[in-house]
Amino acid sequence: MTASTPSHTAPCAIVTGHTRGLGAALADLLLARGIRVLGLGRGTNEAAGRRHGEALVQATIDLADPAALERWLATDALRSFTGEARCVLLFNNAGTVDPIAPCGTQDAGAIARAVTLNVAAPLMLANAIAAPGAAHPEAERRIVHVSSGAARNAYSGWSIYCATKAALDHHARAVALDAPHGVRISSVAPGVVDTGMQATIRATGIEQFPLRERFEQLKQNGQLATPEAAALQLIDYALSDAFGSTPATDVRELAKA
Numbered sequence: 001m002t003a004s005t006p007s008h009t010a011p012c013a014i015v016t017g018h019t020r021g022l023g024a025a026l027a028d029l030l031l032a033r034g035i036r037v038l039g040l041g042r043g044t045n046e047a048a049g050r051r052h053g054e055a056l057v058q059a060t061i062d063l064a065d066p067a068a069l070e071r072w073l074a075t076d077a078l079r080s081f082t083g084e085a086r087c088v089l090l091f092n093n094a095g096t097v098d099p100i101a102p103c104g105t106q107d108a109g110a111i112a113r114a115v116t117l118n119v120a121a122p123l124m125l126a127n128a129i130a131a132p133g134a135a136h137p138e139a140e141r142r143i144v145h146v147s148s149g150a151a152r153n154a155y156s157g158w159s160i161y162c163a164t165k166a167a168l169d170h171h172a173r174a175v176a177l178d179a180p181h182g183v184r185i186s187s188v189a190p191g192v193v194d195t196g197m198q199a200t201i202r203a204t205g206i207e208q209f210p211l212r213e214r215f216e217q218l219k220q221n222g223q224l225a226t227p228e229a230a231a232l233q234l235i236d237y238a239l240s241d242a243f244g245s246t247p248a249t250d251v252r253e254l255a256k257a
């Protein structure tokens with residue numbers, strides 16, 4: 001895959017958790033379309049850096065550390081990345097399914113990290129990108145929260161994950177009512193995707209996650225989406241005229257529409 005050279009007004013995208021899984025696929029596919037990417041992660045994606053050169057900018061930040069994110073947002077890194085782009089996409093993708101355990105047995109620190117990573121960081125980034133000064137005055141801003149079916153269905157063992165993903169859905173609904181100028185938002189569940197997160201789920205004890213067998217069967221039966229297929233659906237939706245018409249949706253519903 002070779003990177004094409006984006007024009008200075010071409011869309012650009014911010015992708016959190018671009019180091020692996022769905023986020024790495026999002027970054028690769030966006031870059032292959034000539035869309036510059038700013039990847040925010042705890043580490044860097046060396047392979048993507050080699051493939052795409054300067055079109056991929058990487059900032060190292062622990063998104064479970066709200067003070068670190070606040071400090072980064074106070075710099076001009078976001079504004080200098082967005083430049084003259086007339087469309088800025090934000091994929092709030094980084095997330096964790098941990099802690100997987102019934103309430104009363106969860107690690108307090110793990111709860112705090114999950115809520116910060118899954119909720120505080122996406123909300124802080126959405127606020128930053130919607131601010132008038134974050135991009136060219138004529139730039140449209142499109143915010144994609146990467147949600148989950150767990151936002152809409154409750155699963156035993158996933159109380160923290162379910163609560164955090166439901167928070168993203170409800171944030172998108174309320175922001176859609178704010179209707180900030182030039183801002184569209186949607187919280188989108190990507191389906192069940194074959195990533196490290198699914199490996200974590202399959203490695204969890206039945207006592208912690210009684211539904212583990214269902215996820216083992218999905219893997220065995222080849223029913224997991226590839227990260228590339230899920231990323232393609234998210235990107236096509238984010239760039240479509242319909243984007244934001246439904247503040248909370250699912251790629252499986254979009255595929256039927």
Ligand SMILES: NC(=O)c1ccc[n+]([C@@H]2O[C@H](COP(=O)([O-])OP(=O)(O)OC[C@H]3O[C@@H](n4cnc5c(N)ncnc54)[C@H](OP(=O)(O)O)[C@@H]3O)[C@@H](O)[C@H]2O)c1
Nearest residue numbers: 017019020021022042063064094095148192193195196197
């Ligand atoms: N896989 C699924 O079936 C599925 C289904 C529904 C929704 N989702 C959602 O899709 C998104 C991506 O999931 P995935 O399956 O690709 O998960 P994954 O394979 O576990 O990857 C998670 C990504 O988030 C990054 N990340 C984790 N903690 C971070 C932190 N503290 N600061 C910065 N980055 C951090 C990881 O970076 P490191 O390399 O630094 O760990 C990695 O790039 C998540 O929001 C998840 O909830 C996934």
